[in-house]
Amino acid sequence: MAVEALKPRPASAKEASPGRAWWIEPALTVIAYVAFFAYATWSVFSGTIVGYRPYVSPFFSTWLGFGNFRLPVIALLVPLLAVFPLGLRVSCYYYRKSYFRSFFWDPAACAVAELKRGRYRGETRFPWVLNNYHRYFLVASVIAVIFLWVDAVHAFSLNGRLFIGLGSLVMLTNVVLLTLYTTTCHSLRYLMGGRMDTFSRARFGGVWYRVTMLLHRMNPQHGAWAWYSMFSVGLTDLYIRLLMAGVIHEPRWIL
Numbered sequence: 001m002a003v004e005a006l007k008p009r010p011a012s013a014k015e016a017s018p019g020r021a022w023w024i025e026p027a028l029t030v031i032a033y034v035a036f037f038a039y040a041t042w043s044v045f046s047g048t049i050v051g052y053r054p055y056v057s058p059f060f061s062t063w064l065g066f067g068n069f070r071l072p073v074i075a076l077l078v079p080l081l082a083v084f085p086l087g088l089r090v091s092c093y094y095y096r097k098s099y100f101r102s103f104f105w106d107p108a109a110c111a112v113a114e115l116k117r118g119r120y121r122g123e124t125r126f127p128w129v130l131n132n133y134h135r136y137f138l139v140a141s142v143i144a145v146i147f148l149w150v151d152a153v154h155a156f157s158l159n160g161r162l163f164i165g166l167g168s169l170v171m172l173t174n175v176v177l178l179t180l181y182t183t184t185c186h187s188l189r190y191l192m193g194g195r196m197d198t199f200s201r202a203r204f205g206g207v208w209y210r211v212t213m214l215l216h217r218m219n220p221q222h223g224a225w226a227w228y229s230m231f232s233v234g235l236t237d238l239y240i241r242l243l244m245a246g247v248i249h250e251p252r253w254i255l
């Protein structure tokens with residue numbers, strides 16, 4: 001039987017995909033990430049608490065801005081707490097693949113040789129060593145998502161009455177997408193069941209097994225939820241800002 005000789009890896013994405021505009025996807029990825037990061041940073045530090053009754057931006061959760069805590073605490077807390085969802089995304093397995101390919105071209109794709117051929121140190125040096133804290137960012141972000149669910153429920157009530165506005169649906173969609181992004185995390189799958197050797201011998205093994213299998217089936221869509229939820233966070237904040245500024249008006253029903 002003839003054995004096909006191994007071909008060397010293409011030295012660049014251009015060589016791997018001759019004649020194709022291979023750079024479009026990485027370029028769009030860079031634009032989208034930079035735009036989101038710039039917008040989120042501006043929104044958090046702009047000095048305006050983004051809320052329009054009964055809505056509140058996902059960057060300014062109810063429990064931080066409209067509960068017992070007021071402005072001085074907010075000014076301190078919002079940027080501090082933004083570290084957790086940001087840390088989750090930066091250390092996310094999907095985002096890592098995405099930004100290494102698009103920002104650093106290292107490598108630009110699976111079958112393409114790496115740009116630099118230095119000594120590979122994995123995640124043992126700063127800043128990549130921070131990726132090892134992904135599971136802690138996950139736990140903190142799960143708590144943040146619970147806060148956002150409280151905000152989404154509040155968005156359906158105004159002056160003690162049932163209320164539905166377009167913004168209520170925007171906030172609900174946003175928190176559903178964030179929940180899907182968070183629950184399809186690889187680390188969550190491990191925390192739920194990956195740490196067990198034998199489900200049948202574990203306490204409540206049947207329950208852990210079902211939960212783990214469900215997360216396992218949902219996991220392949222993690223990259224899609226990463227994108228959708230990133231856009232939804234920014235657009236929800238923008239929608240509420242436009243309402244505050246009187247630029248747009250929405251349909252509202254009070255029942």
Ligand code: FES
Binds near residue numbers: 094134181182184188
């Ligand atoms: Fe993406 Fe955990 S959030 S892998």
